[in-house]
Amino acid sequence: MSSAPRSDLVRSTSFRIGIAYTAVFLASTAALGGIVHYIAVDAARGEIRAFAANEVTRLSDVHQRFGVTGLVAAAADDTAAPEGVDPLRVLVIDRAGRRLTGSLPPLMRRADGPFELQRRDGELSILGVGAVLSDGTFLAAGQSDASLRRTSRAILNAFLIGGGLAAALALAGAVVTARSVARRIAHIDATTRAIVAGDLSARVPDRGTGDEFDRLTAGINGMLDRIETLMADLKRVTTDVAHDLRTPLARLRQTLEQARQQAATPEDWAARTDAAIVEVDRLLETFTALLRIAEIEARARRAAFAPVDLSALVADLAETYEAVAEETGHRLTAMVEPGVSVVADRALLAQALSNLAENALRHTPPGTAISLAVSRTPVGARLVVRDDGPGIPAAMRGEVLKPFRRLDRSRTTAGNGLGLALVKAVATLHEGTLALSDADPGLVVTIDLPATAPSAA
Incomplete structure (x- = not known):
């Protein structure tokens, strides 16, 4: 130069x-x-x-x-x-x-x-x-x-x-x-x-001297790495959104077209309309999940942070999903250490745990044992959802945390691939960590949360 x-x-x-x-x-x-x-x-x-x-x-x-x-x-x-x-x-x-x-x-x-x-x-x-x-x-x-x-x-x-x-x-x-x-x-x-x-x-070249310019270079390159990742994620999400919305929109169009051409009685119109409403609700559910993830990632929910009794929260969720598990042939248990609390958004933690419980019920066969657990750690609290189902291959555990990433590539099963992405966003908002590991057999999802409120930065 x-x-x-x-x-x-x-x-x-x-x-x-x-x-x-x-x-x-x-x-x-x-x-x-x-x-x-x-x-x-x-x-x-x-x-x-x-x-x-x-x-x-x-x-x-x-x-x-x-x-x-x-x-x-x-x-x-x-x-x-x-x-x-x-x-x-x-x-x-x-x-x-x-x-x-x-x-x-x-x-x-x-x-x-x-x-x-x-x-x-x-x-x-x-x-x-x-x-x-x-x-x-x-x-x-x-x-x-x-x-x-x-x-x-x-x-x-x-x-x-x-x-x-x-x-x-x-x-x-x-x-x-x-x-x-x-x-x-x-x-x-x-x-x-x-x-x-x-x-x-x-990227800005780093001379390796450790001076203030190298520290500035590291900050700039880190920012550029983040921007490149966000742009790649945006491109991928845009593609995935288009792919995932094409099928329900096509079904919605087909339902409306059939209603116009084939419905002859009020009952037929009602049935076609109900089917169209179901498709619209699915679309709205997808958009609502995307907006919620975007809101969480933008740190817009920290105003709702307050002391949360995790022990009571996990016990209530376990009681709620126990009946659902019985209907689907699953066994759901809870291991709750009393008195565990953190400063967090209670509604978001409840949403994250609900997503994990529903995923375990939806993607494991009848007879699968599912457990919810909460315990105290030296720095805060740990939430664990475990099942002994088929689990997730190690190569895919990082991928399924991204929006619209699903093990079912054909997308024939219910869901939009946003559940685990929302859980990850909630953990990040609370400056916690989310980890997927092997339960041998099955899957272990672990969320570690700090006891105090995260910084506003």
Whole structure:
């Protein structure tokens, strides 16, 4: 993939952030350089004055012991300095104002304390300390600040060079970062354009670094997987709806046509009308189930969540279906642990359990044993519907949970293939799990529900 144009790179947010951080870094470096320069120069000035003060103190002691003559001799002998160090200069003036010795320029002010001599060209100054001795003699010692100026220039040059290199590196880093981010964004943009163009299989490549872009990529790809699944389900449901509705609509048309052509008495019209109403009721039942599943999957039923006594609910359902089971030759039992409750939609749970019980009664032969059970789990509750009938092949257990999926491919048996799909939708709404397993023989349907209400997200 080609790199982003230079103008786009400069306008990119990542590049601007890099430039902003560079400016902040340079401002911080300048502030730090100023502080370091001030502290270093001030310390060097203090050392020069301390050196001069020590010399004045030493010469003052010589003056006290040997007088002016000894002072002049000591000051004249103490002008040498180590190589590379600016020499210490002294000045001795008697009380009449005559220079007795020393290389310091004459001072305009002769008083105790520090002083600074500045040349007219401003290139050199002398920092020193003066003292008026007991007999009126003025003694001063000072040193050129040439070393101080060199230190100052070295510090400034170091920060200028370091700041320049840092700015160049920061700018290069901003460019590299901006290009890297631009490439990642370009992949996302290309994927979204491919999706818009109709390629639902397009995905954003994952570099495997685990950074925030990879987390975003995982979220986007997960969303695209879900969209692709929903689109495939929509296409399949549309096809299945058309297939399942074609037969009852054809029967309805045939019944109405026969009523128009063959019915001769009111009794014939009533019989044909009743048959047509039966077909319409079947169609309405299918559409009602589809709308109910859509409503549940859209999380539109969570307002009805409240504490539900599952033990009482399962006991009531078992009592209701026990008579039906006897009529069809089945044996229905209930195993209810008392006091099991969850926060849920009671009507939806009742509908789901009713669908499971009716499926077991409808799709198993007479003599089949069916059981309803509820028990407490560490995180909530478990509902189990078990039978010892023919069961469902393992390869089909995932398929029958989808709308209009039936084991009877010819669709000669009653039903619309939406019962287990509704049960799955109810379990998902409650943030529970639905599992089909082998009862050896027969089928076990297990619904695990959390004890508390699911989140609103």
